[in-house]
Amino acid sequence: MRKAPALVVVLGVFAALVTTVPIGYLAVRLIQGWQAALAEILRFRTLELLGNTGLLVLAVTASALVIGFSQAWLTTKTNVVFAAGFAVSAALPLAIPSYVMALSYISIFNGLSGFFAAWLVLTLATSPLVFLAVTAALARLDSSSEEVARTLGFGKLQVLFKVTWPQVRTAATASGLLVALYVLGEFGAIALLRYDTFTRAIYNAYRGSFDRTSAAALAVVLLLITLLVIWFERKYRGVYVASKKQLGKKLRVELGIWRLPAALWLGLIAIFSTALPISSLVIWSVQGSSNLDLGVLLNALWGSVQLAGLAGIGIGIFGTAIALWSIRYRSRLGQIVEWSSWAIHAVPAIVVGLALVFFGANVTPWIYQTSWLLLIAYLILFLPNALAGLATPIAQVPVLLEEVSQSLGVPANKSMVRVVLPIALPGIVAAVSLVGLTVLKELPATLLLRPSSLNTLATRLWGATEDLAYSQAAPYALLLVIIAGLPALALNLQARRALSEVRS
Amino acid sequence: MKKTLSYLVAGALALSLTACSNPLDEDKNSITVYAGRSESLVQPLIDSFQEETGIQVEVRYAGSAELAAQLLEEGQNSPADVFFAQDAGALGAVSKAGLLIQLPDSILEKVPASYSAADGSWIGVSGRVRVLNYNPQRVSQLPQSVFDLAEPEWKGRVGIAPTNASFQAFVTAMQVIEGDAKTLQWLEAMKENAVLYEKNSAILEAVESGAIDAGLINHYYWFARGQEVGFENLTSKIGQFASGDVGNLINAAGVGIVADSKAARQFVEYLLSETGQRYFAEETSEYPLIDGVTAPVDLTPLAEIPAPAIDLNDLDRLDQTLDLIRAAGLI
């Protein structure tokens, strides 16, 4: 019934154009050089990459599911010792960017590389995703069905497989698909561990060939695979509807003699995923502290913070406009715009970077190699994250408050500003902060698009790792964990607590 | 609590708004250099150039091949003024695309003709030699030819950096001398045998730490390391292959001007000045190319290096080299 104000529409449409056009240019580029593109795709190497990528995705998803589920089940449903402590440690690896995790492992095991290394590091980095999803699902379960099963004679393990698992299966599978998407788009860790997947191949093709059409071709193949996985993910997500029932009785499974082994298992994971990497980084940082060029570090820190701040604010403005347009004004066009930004979310960061390099160099040279193009890359990459975080605070403001405001003589659009925005503001700020922190950690797009004089913590870390100068890289890695990883984890957990699990 | 945390974080991020560098500022007293060299090696020289002349230099560091590709991509839109490449191959490729201006004779005559482009589009500023960096405790007998490294006994023991311009130039030389087929064969064998690194410095590090037994690098990395930590503290040594083997390739790092300006020429002249050449000789242990500056005594004089006979101008087929390297699956 209400028309959105012009400002909101303009911001929304601009964001939509900015996010879709450069990616579209990728297609143009491919069509222009279609013969080279086809030749590239039909190489045996592409098949090899497909195999490598597929294998890694499947392996990491499987192991992350096993580890994440075991952590969730043990800490939520059993009487393992230090359950609360292990619940915290299980989520902690999210504070460590995956390339930092890879770096720390390379610095411990000299020359670590290849499939198993990538499998290990990515599993440790992604199991928290499964852990958090399954924990949330388990927490909402009513134990009565499990109790009934026990009275019917089911043993503990049988209850786990036949009663508990089917109820959380959807949450677990959805998070498993999230892991798959993550691995598909993962660049930093895989490149450091020198395992050839599509992302690394794209980067190398970008750097190692004059006709970058081959890079574009690989990028498109990766994009198609990602879309396929996303399609699956959406299908599963659609089925998941949690009951809003209050938490039922909690049945704690008695582990008996398995209590200690279970605790050892959780402890082992905690050591490998958090304690070991962090210790390694600290040790290397101390070693490199004498050589540390503080000026370079501060310069990189400033670069990171600048970009994150600007990106956060820009994405916040666009995101709020689109969220308001789609959710509160219920505009059809607004919802299409929102959907399109989600579709672009499928594009891996390195592909976004590549598309913008092509677009910038050929179509809009005046922003090429400036911070503006990089900020556009961040907009493309992280607008969906912002929208996800903004949806709840913006939707939660009761319509009644807007109506009361209108009855008091304040027109509808002004009511949005005087009532909805101020009430939603804490949630908006949290969502934007989270986006800013994610920008702080970004690597591939920044590598491709940064202006020559701008360095970030991530790019400096990358450069140092190329030289195998671990003592140089470690302080940057630690700093990233402290100023980006940990606050992001805290905000993330807070948002999860506030978020209701009902999705339709 | 949530409110406080959010506002705190937001406030911290908002502080960054206070300063926003606008890189679109075009000061006519500044140039942009695409440098395919190691930042740690050349930035000090560039810094002293800035101090001496007051010209601002914005440097973009990346691999020479990548920068060449970027220049080709950008074409006339490129923000670069000068291309400072690690090896002749990259310069040749960019020159072939017509992106480099003809350098004035006053600059060209500073170095011997064999170290510059025949058409005068680029000029060498320092010489480098390909060497085998090896751990004497693990390698008792040096391989006679770089082709020996393709043998199964070297599996997992040798390191190369396929994305590095020097390696790529060396492969180009191999193509020119031995032909595409043999080169591809060697590359495919190396895919099996070699451990891949991003940079020469990484290979050196790996040989020093014992992760690998040997690696193909440029000579000056070893010398620079020795100067830093003391030659007696180095585990590894460097050696050459048999005389005339393509593994002993002599190459030159060089510059070309993309967008002509007084400042750009000043930069090129600075690199070729006594200050600049002395820097290359003393700080980075490369071979100076102008008269009047002598190579450091530890280095074997260029004339005595058992190098293959090849004209640097023939190395201008970098794109074909890259195709071959990629065909072998190394990139």
Place this chain on the structure above:
Amino acid sequence: MAELNLRGITKTFDGLNVLQGVDLEVHDRELFAVLGASAAGKSTLLRLIAGFEKPTDGTIELDGTEISNSTSVLVPEKRNLGIVPQDSALFPHLDVSQNIGFGLAGVSARDKSARVAELLELVELTEFANARVDQLSGGQAQRVALARALAPKPALILLDEPFSALDAELRSRLRQDVKAALRAEGATAILVTHDQEEALSLADKVAVLRNGKIVQVGAPTEIYSSPVDVGIATFLGDSVLIDGAVAGGKIQTVLGKLTATGELVEGQAGTVAIRSENFYLQPNPQGDGEVVGRVFFGHDAVVEVDIRGVKIRARSNGPFAPEVGMKVTVWVRGAVNFYPGS
């Protein structure tokens, strides 16, 4: 002057008729109540008046100007009304004074604070002027909501079941406070509620809404004593229904001949509605009635009496209510309501 006129208001949602042909007239300074069971369409009616919904048919006129019809609706912000919703809906990001002053636009700061102070005093919350919204109790919040609605001196105040969220004791106190505040402001108000006590005690006029239709409009005493059909008779207050037939100008029932109001057609059979409180139970060992049940409420009691096979529930003074098993004679005070047919 605030005169609200609803003519033939009909509202359909997805094929469901929520309101049908509603006619209402609310006069200046009147406190008008719309009484109806849940889902009778009360809230929809209010939303139509406020301008948040468009009528499917019919018109709404305020002071002679048409503000809603089936094709166009004047936007809410231009209607000069105030709303007091069910759960006060105070703006959480503003304090009490800011909430109250929210609708005072284009007013100098001095005038604004004067008006806010005036209203704070009216609702007796002066010391809460700078309190945060979450520090208020339910009753206090509703008073602030009322003050907020009154602040811009609207033509009309709409109250949507404003007391239903509060507990019983608070409710009755608050009701009278609200009535006094509305009177003091000279406001015209429409109150929708399902609570008959609320409607009867507060309003000058009550309209009974049933299944989307207005079935009776009148002063509280009028609709209480003369409900227009059996439904209203049982909805409003306690009524006992027994069969009866018209005989000789009176209604012949099991309780004897009873006087009825209205036109009577000789011989007509129908239902008689008697208010529980209109029974008088006289203890009488030879009486026809026997007390078979009693529920004691303190100030009164509901006594169930079996009289000649018919069970009636009578309200009786607490301390003097007959015990179970007692024999009583049942008297009916005053006139009863007779509804022909069944």
